Amino acid sequence: MRFLHTADWHIGKKLNGYDLLADQKYILEQILQVAKDKQVDALVIAGDLYDRSVPAVDAVELFNQTIVEMNLNNQLPILAISGNHDSGVRLEAGSPWFAQTKFHLHTRLAQAFVPVEMADVQFYLLPYFEPFEARLYFEEDLKTIKAAMQRVVEEMKKSFDPMKKQVLISHFFVAGSSRTDSEIQIEVGGLDGVPADLLTDFSYVALGHLHNKDALQEKNSQYSGAPLKFSVSEANQQKGVFLVDTETGTREFIPLTPLHELKVITASFQELLDPEYYQQMDREAFLHVVLTDRMIIPNMMNQLRTIYPRILSVERSAGVVEKRKIEKFKKRFNSPQQLIGDFFKEIASAQLTETQEEWIAKGLQAVTNREKSEQTCSQEN
Incomplete structure (x- = not known):
């Protein structure tokens, strides 16, 4: 079978105070179109459906409209889990009858051990969880996410069908992965990262949490990345979804085009105000400006916003040099x-x-x- 691997929708998220609902609606419609064009058998959402545990009303409305369009109007099966940004308790409301339309939404650890079976695949939907939840479920002294995850996989393997392939859908940090600025840290210094070798029993591991699709380089495990850029640190990343084929064992990255791009530009203040400069660029993009000027510029942001309506931030070029030094230092450890x-x-x-x-x-x-x-x-x- 073939399915689309997505994650980290973060519906309701704001970017430096700018509302992203229109951008999210645009990108979710694109995801549905890709699913239709590729005639996939299911859509995976590996956690962080919302950006907050108590999402705003308009965020809930967009999510509901999207699921209705995908699942009810287009009969697209959906396999989803709650992430660390979601409230499992709130998401769970309605899930008993969601499953009747093949919208499988798992928010509790106990649900992860009963696979959802489609064609030749057993899908194990493992929502984000803390070690104490595994400790309570197994009634064992599991103090770290590594120990808990090892026990979880052992339990899952009891129901493995040797005639089928097994796909794990989960939301956590895999040791050795790289981050961006828009993710909440859910481990300390790698101590609680899940080792990749715990995941080798699965044909494919559809991961959520990290927003960069290239955050992890493993043969059977993949972060889909977020469908939109949620921080300046992601400006150079290509966003999209993965088309996974369980029969051939392949995955194909399919790029998505945002409603508004996020870019970093370097210029002087006079250049930014010059029509010959800004008429040649995408002024509707979200912009982070690296300013080459050193002097103080009164009322700078208000002047720039009259030309660039989605300017996110301005940074002096000297600050960029210092930041690079800090990043170089960090990479040593x-x-x-x-x-x-x-x-x-x-x-x-x-x-x-x-x-x-x-x-x-x-x-x-x-x-x-x-x-x-x-x-x-x-x-x-």
């Missing part, structure tokens, strides 16, 4: 342990001992557990 080890070596002129490394790992894990405990208490209150 893969984890907090490595950063601490480098600092220790610089100060003490010696390497950390194995015992010291164990102490650091335990300390970082304690911080992670405490943060998650506080987050859980906050949610419960």
